[in-house]
Each structure stands twice: as C-alpha cells, then as structure tokens.
Amino acid sequence: xxxxxxxxxxxxxxxxxxxxxxxxxxxxxxxxxxxxxxxxxxxxxxxxxxxxxxxxxxxxxxxxxxxxxxxxxxxxxxxxxxxxxxxxxxxxxxxxxxxxxxxxxxxxxxxxxxxxxxxxxxxxxxxxxxxxxxxxxxxxxxxxxxxxxxxxxxxxxxxxxxxxxxxxxxxxxxxxxxxxxxxxxxxxxxxxxxxxxxxxxxxxxxxxxxxxxxxxxxxxxxxxxxxxxxxxxxxxxxxxxxxxxxxxxxxxxxxxxxxxxxxxxxxxxxxxxxxxxxxxxxxxxxxxxxxxxxxxxxxxxxxxxxxxxxxxxxxx
Amino acid sequence: xxxxxxxxxxxxxxxxxxxxxxxxxxxxxxxxxxxxxxxxxxxxxxxxxxxxxxxxxxxxxxxxxxxxxxxxxxxxxxxxxxxxxxxxxxxxxxxxxxxxxxxxxxxxxxxxxxxxxxxxxxxxxxxxxxxxxxxxxxxxxxxxxxxxxxxxxxxxxxxxxxxxxxxxxxxxxxxxxxxxxxxxxxxxxxxxxxxxxxxxxxxxxxxxxxxxxxxxxxxxxxxxxxxxxxxxxxxxxxxxxxxxxxxxxxxxx
Numbered sequence: 258x259x260x261x262x263x264x265x266x267x268x269x270x271x272x273x274x275x276x277x278x279x280x281x282x283x284x285x286x287x288x289x290x291x292x293x294x295x296x297x298x299x300x301x302x303x304x305x306x307x308x309x310x311x312x313x314x315x316x317x318x319x320x321x322x323x324x325x326x327x328x329x330x331x332x333x334x335x336x337x338x339x340x341x342x343x344x345x346x347x348x349x350x351x352x353x354x355x356x357x358x359x360x361x362x363x364x365x366x367x368x369x370x371x372x373x374x375x376x377x378x379x380x381x382x383x384x385x386x387x388x389x390x391x392x393x394x395x396x397x398x399x400x401x402x403x404x405x406x407x408x409x410x411x412x413x414x415x416x417x418x419x420x421x422x423x424x425x426x427x428x429x430x431x432x433x434x435x436x437x438x439x440x441x442x443x444x445x446x447x448x449x450x451x452x453x454x455x456x457x458x459x460x461x462x463x464x465x466x467x468x469x470x471x472x473x474x475x476x477x478x479x480x481x482x483x484x485x486x487x488x489x490x491x492x493x494x495x496x497x498x499x500x501x502x503x504x505x506x507x508x509x510x511x512x513x514x515x516x517x518x519x520x521x522x523x524x525x526x527x528x529x530x531x532x533x534x535x536x537x538x539x540x541x542x543x544x545x546x547x548x549x550x551x552x553x554x555x556x557x558x559x560x561x562x563x564x565x566x567x568x569x570x571x572x573x
Numbered sequence: 574x575x576x577x578x579x580x581x582x583x584x585x586x587x588x589x590x591x592x593x594x595x596x597x598x599x600x601x602x603x604x605x606x607x608x609x610x611x612x613x614x615x616x617x618x619x620x621x622x623x624x625x626x627x628x629x630x631x632x633x634x635x636x637x638x639x640x641x642x643x644x645x646x647x648x649x650x651x652x653x654x655x656x657x658x659x660x661x662x663x664x665x666x667x668x669x670x671x672x673x674x675x676x677x678x679x680x681x682x683x684x685x686x687x688x689x690x691x692x693x694x695x696x697x698x699x700x701x702x703x704x705x706x707x708x709x710x711x712x713x714x715x716x717x718x719x720x721x722x723x724x725x726x727x728x729x730x731x732x733x734x735x736x737x738x739x740x741x742x743x744x745x746x747x748x749x750x751x752x753x754x755x756x757x758x759x760x761x762x763x764x765x766x767x768x769x770x771x772x773x774x775x776x777x778x779x780x781x782x783x784x785x786x787x788x789x790x791x792x793x794x795x796x797x798x799x800x801x802x803x804x805x806x807x808x809x810x811x812x813x814x815x816x817x818x819x820x821x822x823x824x825x826x
Contacts, residue, residue, distance in 0.1 A: 271663075273627035275620070275640050275656040278649040286651070293682025 305332060314381035320399055323377035324406060330380060339379050346372040358424070358439025358561030370407070374399040419445040421554040423456050426473035426529040431503055432559075432569050436530050439561035440474045440569070442554030449525065452503070453477045454556035454569065457527055457547050474556050478504055479518070479526025481549070487516040507531075513541045523549040600626040600633040607639050608737070612769035613800060616646040634664060638703070641673040650681035668694040672707035679711055687711055702731040702738045706745060713749045721754065736765035744775050752779040763792075770800035774809065781813050789813050 278286070292298075310333050312318050322329035327343045330336045336343070349369035356362040377399050378392070386392050415421060425438045434440070434454065442456045449455055454474045478492055478499070479485040486493040490511055492504050509531045510516065516538040520526055527547050559565050596602050607622035620643035626636040637660035644653035657674040661667060671694035679687035691711050694704045705727035712720035724742050731738040743758030759776040766772045777792030790813050796806045 271631040272659075273631050273636075274624050275644060275659075276652045278647075278652055283648070290650075290682045 314384075316382060316385055319380035319382055320377050320402070323373075323380050324403070326373050326376045330376070333380075339376050342372050342376050342379070346376060356561075357422075359563075366407070370400050370403055373403050377403075416444060419443055421456055422560070423473050423554075425454065426459070426471070426475050427507070428530060429454065429476050430505075433565050434474075434559060434569070438559060438565070440556040441558040441560055442474070442556040444554045447552065447555060449477050449480070449552065449555060450571070451477060451480060453571070455525070455527065455552045456554035456556070458551045458553070459527065459529060459544055459547060472553075473529070475527040475529045475547075476504075477525050478528050479520050481520055481522050481524055483526075484517070484519045485526050486518075487511065487513070504528075509536050510541050510545070512536060513538045516541055518542055518546060520546065521548075525549065525552065598629070600629040600636060602626075603629065604633075604635055604639065607643075611643070611646075612740075612766055612771050614771040614774065614803060614805075616643045619643045620647070632663060634667070634669075637663070638669050638673065641670065641677070642703075645673065645677050645680065648680075650677040653677035654681075666697060668697045668700045668704050671697070672700075672704040676707045676710060679707075684711075684714070700730075702727040702734060705730070706738065706741055709742065710745050710749075713745070713751070717751060717754075724758070736762065740766065740769075740772055740775070743779075747775055747779050747782075750782075752782045755779050756783070768799060770796040770803060770806070773799065774803070774806055777806075777813075778809055781809065786813055 313322050313329050313332050319329050322332070326346050327336055327339060330339050346369060349365050349372060353362050353365040353369050356365060374396055378396060382395055382399075383392070386395055412421070420441055421444050422439060422441045425434050425436055425440055428435045429452075431452070432454075440454060440456075442454070453476070455477055456472065457475050458472045459475065479494060483494050484496075486496075487506055487510060488498075490506055491501050492499040492506055507528060507530055510528070513536050518526060525547050526545050528545065531544075556569050559567060559569055603622045603626035607619045607626065610616070610619035610622055620640060623636050623639035623643060626633055627640070630636070637656075641653050641657050641660065644650075644656060654674055654677045657670045657677070660670045664670065671690050675687045675690035675694060678684075678690060688711060691704075691707050694700060695708060705723045709720045709723035709727070712723065727738050727742060728735055739758045740762035743755045743762055746752075746755035746758065756776075756779050759772065759779055762769070762772040763776050773792050773796035777789045777796060780786075780789035780792055790810070793806055793810045793813065796803065797810070800806070
C-alpha cells in the first residue's frame with residue numbers, strides 16, 4: 258500500500274455459498290457430540306507457556322522436536338498445517354516396514370525421510386530461512402540427520418525390545434529361505450540347536466578372501482564340543498553322517514580338502530554361501546567356526562520375500 | 574435468417590428471456606422458494622435457494638439467516654457457526670445471527686457457549702422471534718415452564734412469519750420430547766400450511782409418541798401424499814404400525 262492511497266470497499270465478490278460438512282466427518286462429529294451431550298469431557302492439550310512455544314518453533318529446537326514427526330506442531334497447536342504431510346509420512350513409514358528387505362523399501366524410505374524432513378522444516382525453519390538455496394541445504398542436512406537417526410535408532414530400538422534383523426547369507430531349502438531373504442531374530446534367551454538360523458558376524462568373507470566381516474543369518478550345523486568332518490559330500494558329526502537333504506554341504510566347503518574340525522566349548526560351525534574357488538580347510542575354519550559371542554540373534558520370522566512371509570519352524 | 578442473427582452480444586447474454594406473467598427472479602422470489610422447500614422438508618434445496626437469493630443480493634439479511642437455519646437443520650453445526658460469523662461481518666452484532674449461533678452451539682453440545690450467545694442476543698435491541706425460540710430451546714433443558722413463556726414472546730414479534738414461528742416452536746418442543754405441548758402448535762401449523770409435508774410429519778410424529786395411532790397414521794399418510802419420496806415418513810409409518818423389521822430395513826433401503 259502506498260502513502261496517499263485511498264482505502265475503499267474490496268471489489269472482490271462476496272462468497273455466498275456456505276462451507277459444507279464432508280460426509281466422512283459426520284460420524285466422527287456425531288461421536289464427539291454424543292460425548293459432549295453426555296457430559297464426557299475430551300481432555301484438551303495442556304497449555305504450554307508462550308516462550309516454550311517460541312522455542313519449539315525456532316531453528317534447531319524445531320528439528321530436535323520434530324524427531325517425532327509432528328510433535329513440534331502438536332505442541333504449538335499447528336498440527337492442522339501439516340496433517341496431510343504427516344499422513345503421508347505415516348503411510349510411507351508403514352509401507353517401508355511392510356516392504357522392508359526389498360529394493361522398493363529404499364524408495365519408500367527415501368519418501369518417508371523427505372516427508373519427515375519437510376515436517377521439520379515447517380516447524381519453524383521455513384519462516385527463518387528465506388532463500389531457496391539455504392532452504393535446500395537445510396533440507397538436505399535435516400534429511401541426512403534423520404537418516405542417521407533411522408539408520409541407527411530403529412535397529413537400536415528393535416534391539417532394546419529383543420529383535421534384530423538381517424539378510425540371510427545362505428539358502429536353506431528345508432525352511433524355504435534363500436540367500437538375500439530378510440529375516441528377523443530374537444536376541445533374548447539365546448540357545449541354538451542344529452539347523453537354527455543365527456544372526457552372526459562372520460569374518461574372511463570378502464572377495465578373494467580378504468579380511469572383511471559381514472553380518473547376516475547363517476545356518477548352524479556344528480554345536481559346541483562336536484567334531485565335524487566333511488566326507489563324500491556329507492557333514493559327519495561325531496562320526497555320524499547328517500541327512501544330506503536336511504544339511505547339504507555347500508560347494509565351496511566340499512572343495513576344501515580334509516576338513517576336520519573339533520569345536521570348542523563356545524564355538525559353533527555355521528554355513529554361509531560363497532562363490533569363490535581355491536578355499537582350503539583353514540579358510541573354511543576361519544569363516545565357519547564362530548565363537549558364541551558373535552551370534553547375536555536366533556531367526557524366528559521370515560519377512561521378505563512376501564510370499565514366504567511367516568514364522569520359521571524350528572529344526573527337527 | 575441473416576448472417577449475424579446467431580451472434581451473442583454482452584448486453585443480451587446472461588439474462589434469460591422472460592415471458593409475460595413470469596415472476597421476477599430476485600432475492601424475494603428465491604426466499605419464497607426456500608421457505609417452500611423448508612415446508613416440504615427439503616432443507617438441502619432450501620439452502621440452495623437461500624444461496625441463490627444471496628447471489629441476487631449479497632446484503633439480503635433473510636438469505637444469510639435462512640442459510641444458517643438450513644445448516645442447523647442439516648446437522649452441520651460447525652459450518653452454521655462459521656457462517657453466522659461470516660454473516661456478522663456484514664451485519665455486526667445482529668441478534669438473529671447470534672441466536673442461530675447459540676442454537677448451533679447448543680445442538681452441538683456446547684451449552685456454555687450457547688447460553689452466552691443467547692444472553693448476548695437478548696441483551697441487544699429488538700430481539701426477533703428466532704432469538705426467543707433459541708432461548709426457549711436452551712431453557713427447555715433446565716425449566717420447561719420458563720421455556721414455554723418464550724413462545725408467546727416469539728409469536729408476538731413474528732409479524733408475517735407467525736405461522737412459521739409456531740411450526741418451528743412445535744418442532745423444537747417435539748425435538749425435546751414435549752409432545753403434548755407441541756401438539757397445539759403443530760395442529761395450528763397444519764391449519765396454516767395444509768400442503769406442508771413437514772408440518773404433517775411433525776404432527777404425525779407427536780401423535781404417535783402420544784399413542785394416537787389412528788390420527789398419526791392419517792397425518793403421516795397426508796405427509797406421504799404431499800411428498801411421496803420422503804423416506805423418513807415411511808420409517809415413521811412403520812413405527813406407528815410397530816413393524817420392527819420394516820423400520821429397521823427402511824433405514825437402509
């Protein structure tokens with residue numbers, strides 16, 4: 258508005274059509290009205306001091322409060338401004354969980370992160386940072402921050418309640434698990450039997466037998482104190498052969514000459530798939546003999562692929 | 574036909590051709606149509622007609638008030654309050670809008686707000702009939718005798734709307750289960766509006782509740798004749814005959 262300008266009536270046409278109630282809102286409002294008419298008070302959100310509200314909606318604090326998506330807006334009573342993004346986040350979060358273990362889950366996870374970061378941006382940063390370039394940098398920063406939180410926070414949270422997940426490093430026909438399937442295991446009351454799938458950290462699994470380590474689900478074949486031998490394509494435990502249909506010997510172990518291992522009191526012999534050549538018995542021992550402290554969980558649920566989703570039967 | 578006979582020009586366009594004897598479609602015309610729709614029990618159409626009245630003249634007070642009343646009748650109380658606020662931007666502190674706001678709040682279970690709006694409406698000059706009706710509705714919850722004293726006050730200041738106000742008062746009493754008190758008002762309403770399915774239906778409902786089945790059946794039959802497609806009359810008729818299953822299925826089919 259310029260100095261000297263004359264204020265007059267707005268020339269915009271007056272809206273004469275009233276707002277209407279959406280059909281879906283009718284039962285919800287009816288329920289709330291029923292509560293009110295019967296004297297049931299719905300508790301209101303607690304009043305928070307104005308300075309706390311200002312603090313929540315400012316820069317870094319907004320990002321911190323938005324670790325729980327929508328919390329900052331909920332506390333400052335602005336949840337309506339982001340509810341659609343919040344619903345999107347919830348959808349992507351649920352879909353990510355459902356498809357976890359597949360390549361689609363990464364796409365969904367990215368969308369979830371983007372919506373989460375946008376909720377944080379809306380909590381107060383957008384009003385503070387004006388330029389587009391700064392906003393993009395901040396958005397990327399928030400995405401990276403939240404990625405780290407999801408990457409380490411969610412597994413830690415799962416661990417805290419006794420669950421752990423990972424990809425299978427071997428194929429077990431008996432329970433229809435293939436290499437690359439995603440499994441969940443329990444970290445509580447760990448005791449293993451032959452045939453169990455265990456989440457293990459195994460070493461010496463890099464290309465050309467480098468000394469790298471990987472974590473995944475492997476099959477337990479030898480138990481502590483047992484003597485394990487591979488002869489004529491069969492596992493022989495304490496001089497008794499195992500059923501080759503239940504416990505087939507992987508090709509790379511078959512090729513190792515004169516494999517004969519006596520396991521210690523806290524050692525397990527596990528089986529994982531590798532596709533290299535030239536392994537000898539010492540290499541196999543280095544990979545497959547795992548101390549019990551490296552076994553982190555016992556698989557109980559196959560999560561991906563979807564067609565095989567279900568609980569894993571215990572070994573016979 | 575000349576080459577340019579089919580061309581449309583600004584001055585001729587927009588205004589439909591009007592035949593001799595046809596009423597002028599101004600705000601009054603649409604208000605009459607809206608009242609007709611209300612008496613027919615079709616509040617959705619009533620709302621549309623009030624909107625059309627406002628399209629003709631956006632400063633037409635009865636149009637705004639009618640829209641709010643229709644929203645209340647349709648059970649859209651939150652929207653009614655929003656619209657009352659909007660109307661009060663044009664007509665600040667108007668007692669009728671305040672009273673409609675009070676009604677919407679009251680029916681939505683917000684009693685404190687309703688009482689406050691009603692008090693405010695009564696404190697203003699020249700409270701109209703709708704202000705007294707709202708007062709009556711709010712007081713019905715506390716004291717029927719005091720509430721009933723509001724009816725003569727509402728009728729006294731109703732002017733040409735007296736019959737409508739009587740019908741509305743009867744409907745309010747019936748809504749809160751004061752059927753015997755509502756009967757007189759609704760009987761008068763039926764005399765004033767013999768072709769109103771709404772009046773016949775309300776009368777039939779009260780008669781059924783008071784156990785006057787024969788009279789109720791007759792009233793509901795009249796309502797059905799006047800508006801054959803009105804499902805609510807079928808449900809009420811089924812209730813008169815105590816046809817439980819028909820009544821239950823009538824809600825779905």
